[in-house]
Amino acid sequence: MRNRLLVAVCVLVLLLLPYAVYPVLAMKVLCFALFACAFNLLIGYTGLLSFGHAAFFGAAAYTTGYAIQTLGLSTEIALLLGMLVGGLLGLVMGVLAIRRQGIYFSMITLALAQMWYFVCLRLPQTGGEDGLQGVARGTFLGLIDLSRDISLYYVVLAITVAGFFLIVRIVHSPYGQVLKAIKDNEPRAISLGYDVNRYKLLAFVLSASLAGLAGAAKTVVLGFATLSDVHWSLSGLVILMTLVGGIETMEGPIVGAILVLFLENKLGDLGNWLSMTTHVEWFSTLGESVSLVTGVIFIGCVLMFRRGIVGEIIARVNRNA
Numbered sequence: 266m267r268n269r270l271l272v273a274v275c276v277l278v279l280l281l282l283p284y285a286v287y288p289v290l291a292m293k294v295l296c297f298a299l300f301a302c303a304f305n306l307l308i309g310y311t312g313l314l315s316f317g318h319a320a321f322f323g324a325a326a327y328t329t330g331y332a333i334q335t336l337g338l339s340t341e342i343a344l345l346l347g348m349l350v351g352g353l354l355g356l357v358m359g360v361l362a363i364r365r366q367g368i369y370f371s372m373i374t375l376a377l378a379q380m381w382y383f384v385c386l387r388l389p390q391t392g393g394e395d396g397l398q399g400v401a402r403g404t405f406l407g408l409i410d411l412s413r414d415i416s417l418y419y420v421v422l423a424i425t426v427a428g429f430f431l432i433v434r435i436v437h438s439p440y441g442q443v444l445k446a447i448k449d450n451e452p453r454a455i456s457l458g459y460d461v462n463r464y465k466l467l468a469f470v471l472s473a474s475l476a477g478l479a480g481a482a483k484t485v486v487l488g489f490a491t492l493s494d495v496h497w498s499l500s501g502l503v504i505l506m507t508l509v510g511g512i513e514t515m516e517g518p519i520v521g522a523i524l525v526l527f528l529e530n531k532l533g534d535l536g537n538w539l540s541m542t543t544h545v546e547w548f549s550t551l552g553e554s555v556s557l558v559t560g561v562i563f564i565g566c567v568l569m570f571r572r573g574i575v576g577e578i579i580a581r582v583n584r585n586a
Contacts (some may be wrong), residue, residue, distance in 0.1 A: 364462060
């Protein structure tokens with residue numbers, strides 16, 4: 266009964282969120298929440314730390330923008346195409362990186378992602394440093410006018426919820442149990458006859474595809490795709506979201522995404538308020554120091570919440586029970 270009540274409250278909050286928060290910000294949070302959940306499928310349940318997930322997010326963002334703006338495809342087809350390109354890029358990168366472990370795997374993903382960054386910089390289809398601007402939202406399935414923020418919000422919400430429940434289904438399937446076994450003790454999984462590289466590669470591709478779906482949705486929401494979508498700093502941002510929220514938890518990446526994005530969006534307002542109330546002019550520049558503040562929060566969470574915010578809450582509830 267408690268779980269059902271919690272789910273009902275969450276559903277109610279999500280349905281009413283665009284009326285309480287700027288809808289575009291709410292949609293951006295949903296896109297990055299899906300991105301963080303996709304990344305958590307890899308690090309939290311497979312034990313693979315990728316430093317190159319921005320490549321999949323950005324590849325899908327560019328693909329969707331190009332498909333709508335230049336090819337004239339419908340929005341839903343462009344979203345699926347972006348997701349497919351993210352998965353295909355994940356397959357290529359996974360084949361090259363998956364046989365390595367630990368820091369070597371992470372460094373290979375970072376190097377490949379940086380190569381993709383320079384490809385996006387040079388390709389004429391991506392717009393170079395200017396990126397793709399003015400991507401039209403169009404309609405969804407020819408029925409829903411996405412030019413209205415509220416209509417688009419509920420479409421993005423449906424996409425995010427579907428992606429989230431797909432991850433839940435993967436984690437709790439027999440395949441997901443094998444992934445957990447590989448993370449906990451890979452040599453033992455090998456001794457039981459599992460082809461661990463094949464299982465890890467499939468997890469990598471699934472994570473890349475869902476990250477691509479998040480990037481594709483982000484392009485439709487904001488109307489542009491730029492080099493910041495494939496920059497290594499975005500890979501670091503999604504790692505921050507996941508670790509702050511709590512890896513190995515379903516809700517942790519969502520909480521981390523909400524915290525980081527709302528902090529980035531509201532830090533300037535908080536700095537101006539502190540400047541006026543304390544008469545300390547330095548606070549007015551607080552919005553320009555987002556990286557510094559998020560870094561401090563990350564250090565604090567690592568020191569005080571070793572399992573992440575949600576992970577610590579779950580651990581304490583289980584301890585008290």
